[in-house]
Amino acid sequence: MVVFDKPHALADVPMHYCPGCLHGVVHRLVAEVIDELGIEGRTIGIAPVGCSVMAYNYFNCDMIEAAHGRAPAVATGVKRSDPENNIVFTYQGDGDLASIGMAETVHSAARNENITVIFINNAIYGMTGGQMAPTSLPGQVTQTSPYGRDVNHCGYPIRVCEMLSELEGPEYLERVTVNNVKNIKNAKKAIKKAFQNQIDGKGFSLVEVVSSCPTNWGMTPVDALKWIDDNMLPYYPLGVYKDRSASKEEA
Amino acid sequence: MADKVLMKGNEAIAEAAILAGCRHYFGYPITPQTEIAAYMAKKMPKIGGCFLQAESEIAAINMVYGVASTGKRVMTSSSSPGISLKGEGLSYMAGSDLPALVVNVQRGGPGLGGIQPSQSDYFQATKGGAHGDFHMIVLAPASVQEMAELTVKGFELADKYRMTSMILADGTMGQMMEPVELDFDVKERPATPWATTGTKMEREHNIVNSLSLVAEELERLNFERYERYKAVEENEAMYEEFMTEDADIIVAAFGIASRVSKNAIVEARKQGIKAGLIRPITLWPFPKAPFEKAAKTAKAFISVELSMGQMIEDVKLATGCKVPVTLCNRAGGMIPSPEQVLEAIIEADKLGGAK
Numbered sequence: 001m002v003v004f005d006k007p008h009a010l011a012d013v014p015m016h017y018c019p020g021c022l023h024g025v026v027h028r029l030v031a032e033v034i035d036e037l038g039i040e041g042r043t044i045g046i047a048p049v050g051c052s053v054m055a056y057n058y059f060n061c062d063m064i065e066a067a068h069g070r071a072p073a074v075a076t077g078v079k080r081s082d083p084e085n086n087i088v089f090t091y092q093g094d095g096d097l098a099s100i101g102m103a104e105t106v107h108s109a110a111r112n113e114n115i116t117v118i119f120i121n122n123a124i125y126g127m128t129g130g131q132m133a134p135t136s137l138p139g140q141v142t143q144t145s146p147y148g149r150d151v152n153h154c155g156y157p158i159r160v161c162e163m164l165s166e167l168e169g170p171e172y173l174e175r176v177t178v179n180n181v182k183n184i185k186n187a188k189k190a191i192k193k194a195f196q197n198q199i200d201g202k203g204f205s206l207v208e209v210v211s212s213c214p215t216n217w218g219m220t221p222v223d224a225l226k227w228i229d230d231n232m233l234p235y236y237p238l239g240v241y242k243d244r245s246a247s248k249e250e251a
Numbered sequence: 252m253a254d255k256v257l258m259k260g261n262e263a264i265a266e267a268a269i270l271a272g273c274r275h276y277f278g279y280p281i282t283p284q285t286e287i288a289a290y291m292a293k294k295m296p297k298i299g300g301c302f303l304q305a306e307s308e309i310a311a312i313n314m315v316y317g318v319a320s321t322g323k324r325v326m327t328s329s330s331s332p333g334i335s336l337k338g339e340g341l342s343y344m345a346g347s348d349l350p351a352l353v354v355n356v357q358r359g360g361p362g363l364g365g366i367q368p369s370q371s372d373y374f375q376a377t378k379g380g381a382h383g384d385f386h387m388i389v390l391a392p393a394s395v396q397e398m399a400e401l402t403v404k405g406f407e408l409a410d411k412y413r414m415t416s417m418i419l420a421d422g423t424m425g426q427m428m429e430p431v432e433l434d435f436d437v438k439e440r441p442a443t444p445w446a447t448t449g450t451k452m453e454r455e456h457n458i459v460n461s462l463s464l465v466a467e468e469l470e471r472l473n474f475e476r477y478e479r480y481k482a483v484e485e486n487e488a489m490y491e492e493f494m495t496e497d498a499d500i501i502v503a504a505f506g507i508a509s510r511v512s513k514n515a516i517v518e519a520r521k522q523g524i525k526a527g528l529i530r531p532i533t534l535w536p537f538p539k540a541p542f543e544k545a546a547k548t549a550k551a552f553i554s555v556e557l558s559m560g561q562m563i564e565d566v567k568l569a570t571g572c573k574v575p576v577t578l579c580n581r582a583g584g585m586i587p588s589p590e591q592v593l594e595a596i597i598e599a600d601k602l603g604g605a606k
Contacts, residue, residue: 040452
């Protein structure tokens with residue numbers, strides 16, 4: 001009896017992520033969901049620029065690597081090339097989605113583009129070596145905020161789910177984290193819902209995953225998980241920020 | 252023969268694209284090409300196609316990137332400042348070897364420039380247009396009929412070589428009306444086994460990508476791409492010759508400049524000067540052969556351009572600097588008059604020794 005196996009949608013190759021990085025966990029959750037929904041053969045994933053730039057090697061579905069921040073625009077093209085059949089997801093970090101690609105994020109949400117967006121928020125640019133991100137916390141020390149993020153100088157971190165929830169467009173916005181087993185289970189539920197929404201034609205579904213970066217935060221993986229609880233979640237509260245279909249049912 | 256219809260150049264491009272099987276258009280408003288978007292907005296929903304006004308030129312070209320990844324015919328159009336914004340996407344499409352059609356109805360620059368006709372994006376279009384080693388196939392129509400024909404040709408060449416084709420028109424070509432015959436024999440498309448259309452669980456996954464972190468591998472991809480470009484240069488150069496057989500003075504001009512130049516050449520011949528025209532139809536690949544040939548007998552060349560002199564560099568290269576090449580130009584949205592070109596022909600006739 002197999003009690004634990006690799007999801008079929010997850011490629012059996014070594015990943016380049018740092019020890020303690022949570023990308024591997026979220027990749028696995030996405031792959032499990034693709035397996036469970038039986039959609040691998042019609043799924044096209046869009047990888048961003050950032051740490052998950054090589055995600056195209058890690059999923060067994062068709063994959064496209066997009067320019068920095070443009071994944072939702074590329075996803076729009078892919079979805080609209082065959083809206084009946086294509087299941088399209090983007091997998092983006094905070095610099096990609098909330099800084100250089102903010103216009104693409106907001107407008108694909110406003111159009112209620114029928115795609116699934118997995119947004120990894122770890123409050124730092126990982127791939128380039130730990131610079132300040134649009135989601136870096138006030139006071140957070142990074143390579144480009146060596147004295148701590150000074151909000152008077154460079155402004156405040158952006159809460160993406162809250163911001164997008166003001167739009168009429170999007171179907172579903174939820175913030176989760178993956179720093180313990182209970183939270184991982186919740187995250188999977190949210191990711192599954194975000195894909196199911198697309199299958200059901202409901203529209204733009206974004207799951208923000210509050211994540212860590214032990215390497216660039218300068219912490220052990222265990223300390224980084226704790227830092228999520230102590231510092232990230234107070235600024236980025238978990239929860240559902242929009243669920244239009246559920247709200248309609250209630251009403 | 253099919254009936255002729257009176258159309259604007261921009262509309263002819265849009266209709267020809269639809270006839271060529273393009274069912275996806277993404278764009279952002281900018282003068283003087285917005286008729287293309289307006290035409291697509293009207294037509295696409297009625298034929299099961301997709302017109303979408305993007306939030307930016309950058310988003311539009313990346314939507315094109317998405318559809319192109321799935322192997323379907325797709326296009327965008329813009330004008331000079333908008334094409335600069337699309338530069339990122341053009342480079343990525345070249346790096347991922349994706350076919351698509353991009354239309355640039357040029358206006359005067361640099362910067363926001365003006366909205367009158369220009370040819371000052373020649374360098375941008377023919378020398379790459381963004382970062383990295385790459386080329387686009389660049390087609391320069393000189394009539395509304397050619398706006399339509401080269402649109403179909405552009406799609407076919409893009410598919411054949413997995414490249415971006417660019418229609419490099421100008422405001423005049425986009426805005427003027429002429430009778431057009433829309434009767435095309437559209438070739439069957441090559442198969443797209445590389446496209447990301449879903450594995451259907453029947454094949455290994457396809458990846459559309461321009462990232463390659465191993466230098467040796469990236470070098471190999473560049474060399475392979477340029478092998479394909481070499482085939483384009485050898486097989487696809489297009490041009491028109493007008494009164495060149497015995498010409499002492501050769502005018503080089505494309506688009507609207509070529510039409511002005513024809514008038515000047517006819518007038519020059521009346522005055523006893525043997526002038527002729529070579530009109531490049533493909534700007535990349537640049538049609539070197541007729542220039543090489545003419546350089547053996549002509550006394551001088553004149554590059555007539557709506558720019559500060561860009562194509563003149565390719566004319567000099569193609570003629571091997573064997574004879575003088577002069578520039579006859581207007582810029583910033585102005586068009587040379589036939590009188591100005593005639594004057595340049597008379598001046599050029601005084602240059603160079605007898606051949």
